Amino acid sequence: MPVTNRKPSLLSRLLRRAIYWIYKRNGWIAVGVVPQPRKFVLVAAPHTSNWDFIYFIGLTEELGIMPHFMAKDSLFKWPVRNFLFDMGGVSIDRKSPQNYVQQMADEFAKRDEFMLTIAPEGSRSNNSKWKTGFYQIALAAKVPFVIGMMDYGKKTGGLGPAIYPSGDYEADMAKVIEFYRDIVPRHPERAVKSITGKEGL
Template sequence: MVPKRSETETITYTTLPQIGAGVPRRGNRLSRGFWGLVMRLMGWRVVGQIPELSRFVLVGAPHTSNQDFFMTALTMATLGIDVHFVMKHTPFVGPVGWFLRWFGGIPLDRDRTRDFVAQMVDEFDGREQFMLAIMPEGTRGKAHDSASKGWRSGFYHIARGAGVPLVMVIFDYANKHMRVGPTVWPGESYEADLPVIQGFFAGVAGKNVERTLVLQRDFHS
């Protein structure tokens, strides 16, 4: 599939583990080497391509285990990428709260804050460099559940509202690969784009196979 973009938008892609200068970074060569060693000792590899852009939304799936959060953090530490994530506001107190913010956490109180999508679009609008990681499977449903029930649309509307692309992050436990890419620009319709996006994750089993949603490839994309 050809990524959707405006006529004036130019994207270059970097084959991992090399990262372009425009991508938000954190850590140094020593820290990247350490976490890369940890990943290799676990038998995992990071493969794929990342766009030479300073702002985008990372879409992680299939989400079947809390270990997915650890693997995402380990991957980003290995690559030395500065990624942000949203989580419930309650742990953001004291030393734990300081660590979570340092690590890239953004607290969200759904009872007091306005619309989640609007808040995240504002985060993008207020920063020259910003990467947001989202796992759209709000519930790690059983394999017989429909894909539409298992995915939340916020990731798509955030990217569209902020004018940034979606970068897939695929948790391939069978091959022990963290696969990054492809990159897709959101179009005019979530309903039309969702089968295409989900198609990149089709056939990939999560850590808990019985919780992996059954997705179909979109052969018309």
């Protein structure tokens, strides 16, 4: 999982600018501030539409941050390898004796700035509960998780509070529930109904 300092390609820069234009054209406004230091797990929720991804990238452009995401290492091959890195990709070695939680904890340790984005609802396949991988990574890396949101009711997107995991998942999730209480997703009927309990990593 190399840490690359190369300048992003023209293609990736043009793509992000195009996405930012779509985001602004649709009337979105960023709210909140980026926590310091810029090392945290960014919770991307609610996730009920593929448009969430587009608007989220536009939001990060407006906030001036580069979100990272996990992907299996087999995807990082020519001709898309550098493009994936430019867009924030971090490869996961599935053959490693370390699970992906520890691999990401190690990634946090080697970087000065790292904002790892995880959608705990998974693939929008009607999961009954959030997956807890984001929490396990934050706990292992000793970094906070930051609540992200795209509120379709107000056309605002942003970052909520930074929460350091205490190890008591249910208690920490009570804070998250309170934050998301008034957030309106694109398709409310598709939203995961419960974010407590354990659905797996």
